[in-house]
Amino acid sequence: MPTTKKTFCRICSAFCALEVEVQDGRVHTVSGDPSDPLHGGYTCMKGRQVGHQLDSPERVRGAYRRRPDGGFDEIPLTTALDEIAGHLEAILALHGPRALATYAGTASFFNGGTHEVLRGWLSGLGSPGYYTSLTIDQPAKMVASIRHGVWGAGGHSFASADVALSIGNNPIVSQLSLPGGIPGNNPVKRLGDEKKRGLVLIVVDPRRSEVAKHADLHLQIRPGEDPTLLAGMLRTIFEEDLYDADFCGAHVRGIEALREAVSGFTPDHVEERTGIPVAQMLEAARRFARGPRGSASSGTGPDMSPRANLTEHLIMALNTLCGRHNREGDPIANPGVLSPERPHPAQAVPPEFLPRMLTLGGDPAPRVRGLQQIFGEMPTAAIAEEILLPGEGQIRALFSTGGNAVAAWPDPTQTRRALESLDLHVVIEAQWTESARLANYVLPTRLPLEREDVTYFADPFYEQAYSFYSDAVVEPEFEALEDWQVFVELARRMGTPISIGEGEIDPEDPPSKKELLERLTQGARIPLSTIRGSEGGRLYPEAATKAAAAFEGIEARLDVAPEGVPEELAELRAERIPIPGRYGEDGTFTHLLIARRMRHVMNSVGQGWPESSKRGTTNPAFLCRADCEALGFAAGDLVEIESEHETILGVIEPVDDLQPGVVSMSHAWGSGGGRETDVRKLGAHTGRLVATNKFFDPTTGMVRMSAIPVRLVRAD
Numbered sequence: 001m002p003t004t005k006k007t008f009c010r011i012c013s014a015f016c017a018l019e020v021e022v023q024d025g026r027v028h029t030v031s032g033d034p035s036d037p038l039h040g041g042y043t044c045m046k047g048r049q050v051g052h053q054l055d056s057p058e059r060v061r062g063a064y065r066r067r068p069d070g071g072f073d074e075i076p077l078t079t080a081l082d083e084i085a086g087h088l089e090a091i092l093a094l095h096g097p098r099a100l101a102t103y104a105g106t107a108s109f110f111n112g113g114t115h116e117v118l119r120g121w122l123s124g125l126g127s128p129g130y131y132t133s134l135t136i137d138q139p140a141k142m143v144a145s146i147r148h149g150v151w152g153a154g155g156h157s158f159a160s161a162d163v164a165l166s167i168g169n170n171p172i173v174s175q176l177s178l179p180g181g182i183p184g185n186n187p188v189k190r191l192g193d194e195k196k197r198g199l200v201l202i203v204v205d206p207r208r209s210e211v212a213k214h215a216d217l218h219l220q221i222r223p224g225e226d227p228t229l230l231a232g233m234l235r236t237i238f239e240e241d242l243y244d245a246d247f248c249g250a251h252v253r254g255i256e257a258l259r260e261a262v263s264g265f266t267p268d269h270v271e272e273r274t275g276i277p278v279a280q281m282l283e284a285a286r287r288f289a290r291g292p293r294g295s296a297s298s299g300t301g302p303d304m305s306p307r308a309n310l311t312e313h314l315i316m317a318l319n320t321l322c323g324r325h326n327r328e329g330d331p332i333a334n335p336g337v338l339s340p341e342r343p344h345p346a347q348a349v350p351p352e353f354l355p356r357m358l359t360l361g362g363d364p365a366p367r368v369r370g371l372q373q374i375f376g377e378m379p380t381a382a383i384a385e386e387i388l389l390p391g392e393g394q395i396r397a398l399f400s401t402g403g404n405a406v407a408a409w410p411d412p413t414q415t416r417r418a419l420e421s422l423d424l425h426v427v428i429e430a431q432w433t434e435s436a437r438l439a440n441y442v443l444p445t446r447l448p449l450e451r452e453d454v455t456y457f458a459d460p461f462y463e464q465a466y467s468f469y470s471d472a473v474v475e476p477e478f479e480a481l482e483d484w485q486v487f488v489e490l491a492r493r494m495g496t497p498i499s500i501g502e503g504e505i506d507p508e509d510p511p512s513k514k515e516l517l518e519r520l521t522q523g524a525r526i527p528l529s530t531i532r533g534s535e536g537g538r539l540y541p542e543a544a545t546k547a548a549a550a551f552e553g554i555e556a557r558l559d560v561a562p563e564g565v566p567e568e569l570a571e572l573r574a575e576r577i578p579i580p581g582r583y584g585e586d587g588t589f590t591h592l593l594i595a596r597r598m599r600h601v602m603n604s605v606g607q608g609w610p611e612s613s614k615r616g617t618t619n620p621a622f623l624c625r626a627d628c629e630a631l632g633f634a635a636g637d638l639v640e641i642e643s644e645h646e647t648i649l650g651v652i653e654p655v656d657d658l659q660p661g662v663v664s665m666s667h668a669w670g671s672g673g674g675r676e677t678d679v680r681k682l683g684a685h686t687g688r689l690v691a692t693n694k695f696f697d698p699t700t701g702m703v704r705m706s707a708i709p710v711r712l713v714r715a716d
């Protein structure tokens, strides 16, 4: 007898509500839950294939140890854990705690408690080696918050906006929700509803993206030129006195310095550099400034491109200049259901009250490229170098969970070399990835539908106060722990503590998942027991709050021209304007390659799944028809895409949504070894086009992953 269970997808951060039909202990069919108040029955093709993910022939179905010949032997899970603990102890005894590092990728964030336990485990061993995918994602947003400051009551919500400015974010495909931006949950419906109400949508994207197709005004910018556009918009807003002088007078510093710093970004200069006609830039600036409500927000597009920290700063400056921050009494629809009550004062937050998330530096510093810790993490852009660089502090043991290092880190040739040089490499994985095949030990894991969980990661990002608690829907057919339990088991074997929050986890008497979640959500606005009591997802309007009055005696200002920003603007303005078609140091690169997401896969996840494969088994090199004609390329042609660093192969797909001179291609495809010859079956690795030690951001170490100069020639 099939039974239907409600749960939520955790393949991407949208966490869509699902109805899953289970037959004989296996997932039979998956559909959206039409009764869910937030998602309204929406799912995507990835979510509807979770049954395949669970039962895939590529699934890691036990614990494995690699043989010297590269093959793997299955061993009992407890044996694997015993051996790993023993190896790790020996490495730490010999090299000290800096020899240990963990890499937690995207999937690790979608399991409540993993990061708290992981951090507790590392600090119990004295290791600073905490690396995550966040530091190769959009770290510029945090850098900008640190430099600009944070407003205690948050920014204007999308639901209350008269105008939304969306810069390089395509939630119709990515489902990525960022504060003030288009919600990632049911994005087409949400956008339609608000447009009916009168919302004006302005999109900045080199591609006529799925979101851009809904825009009232689409600025089809040249890749990587967002800071010039934003500086030009700010200049217009100053020139035409369109900013919120009252708000700025009371809460902002650096107004005159910013006015001066953007003064050279005249409309003509902006047009020449960004390719955006003067009239369009002026219209965007005026329409945004007129508001009166609505935020500018961004996704990965500009953050993968050069000068991401400056771009993100200018986005914040635009919001601040136009006063797009909640004032006392403004509604805050979702203050976080699972977090405790806290005030949201309508004032700038003094730096000393900012969370650890918003700090730069810390001991020890990374050993390469003069980098620093960012947000209490080590920068993943530098992890391969930290593994390869000999000497005190060299990483010798790496534990990877919920990530795919070879697919995701820049320069996979270097990544492979680094992973192969480790003394101990443990991968906790759902499937046999290229990274897993390089590990000494591969441990199985429980996938989302095999775990109970609450919407912990997504909680602060929802547009409305919403939560969902789900039991496990099926059991794995083999013995498997959740990721965090692996670290508890190792701590037990090694006799080391794991502290989380105020207390400790006793590895001899570890908590159940439910107990772990209860500890992490102690004092939540809505108690976990209430959320568990509801079948399916529910709105909790009682958690909504209002922006509070400022605290008396606490003085702080948002800074629109902090140290560094005027200098970066001056450098940008003084730079030679790149000549389209003549990119790169020697001017011989004709195109810029930009990053994008594709609907049927989630980074490297979903490649090869049956339904997703029908949409293609490669990451095409999307190119406009005019370029295809000029270069003599037809659909399906194989081309060499050459950068200053390396050459990859790509399969041409002509499209109408790009302008000449731009190639759009998604990441986490292909292989890290040798030159891809199987590009039609495996895709191509765009991370090969960049080196980690050239053209990187000095604050975050981030490498250029969009707006990469390339040229294309037919591959024969």
Ligand SMILES: Nc1nc2c(c(=O)[nH]1)N[C@H]1C(S)=C(S)[C@@H](COP(=O)(O)OP(=O)(O)OC[C@H]3O[C@@H](n4cnc5c(=O)[nH]c(N)nc54)[C@H](O)[C@@H]3O)O[C@H]1N2
Pocket (backbone or CB within 6 Å): 012, 106, 137, 167, 168, 169, 170, 171, 173, 174, 175, 176, 204, 205, 206, 207, 209, 221, 222, 223, 224, 225, 226, 298, 299, 300, 301, 302, 305, 594, 595, 596, 597, 598, 599, 600, 601, 602, 603, 664, 706, 707
């Ligand atoms: N289906 C699917 N969903 C995903 C993922 C996936 O792989 N597939 N990945 C997940 C992850 S890890 C993340 S971080 C999020 C990312 O979420 P988003 O940031 O929304 O990612 P994209 O859909 O790539 O949208 C980025 C847009 O930026 C544009 N762009 C590229 N370069 C530039 C530039 O220089 N300037 C400007 N203004 N725009 C530019 C691209 O054309 C693209 O339309 O998505 C998540 N969701």
Ligand SMILES: Nc1nc2c(c(=O)[nH]1)N[C@H]1C(S)=C(S)[C@@H](COP(=O)(O)OP(=O)(O)OC[C@H]3O[C@@H](n4cnc5c(=O)[nH]c(N)nc54)[C@H](O)[C@@H]3O)O[C@H]1N2
Pocket (backbone or CB within 6 Å): 104, 105, 106, 107, 108, 111, 133, 134, 136, 137, 138, 300, 304, 401, 402, 403, 404, 405, 407, 408, 409, 410, 428, 429, 430, 431, 433, 445, 446, 447, 448, 483, 595, 596, 602, 603, 604, 605, 667, 668, 686, 687, 705
């Ligand atoms: N060139 C280039 N490089 C990029 C980007 C780009 O735009 N261009 N984008 C960057 C961004 S934004 C990101 S976030 C990173 C993504 O980097 P990663 O997060 O490292 O890459 P994913 O492919 O998402 O890897 C997720 C892995 O987790 C596994 N998995 C799924 N569920 C579970 C689970 O429950 N437990 C465990 N242990 N494993 C699980 C999956 O099988 C998969 O192998 O890539 C970055 N790299």
Ligand code: SF4
Pocket (backbone or CB within 6 Å): 009, 010, 011, 012, 013, 014, 015, 016, 042, 043, 044, 045, 046, 047, 048, 175, 602
């Ligand atoms: S993968 Fe698809 S179904 Fe799953 S959460 Fe993301 S958007 Fe929703």
Ligand SMILES: [Mo]
Pocket (backbone or CB within 6 Å): 106, 133, 137
């Ligand atoms: Mo990401």
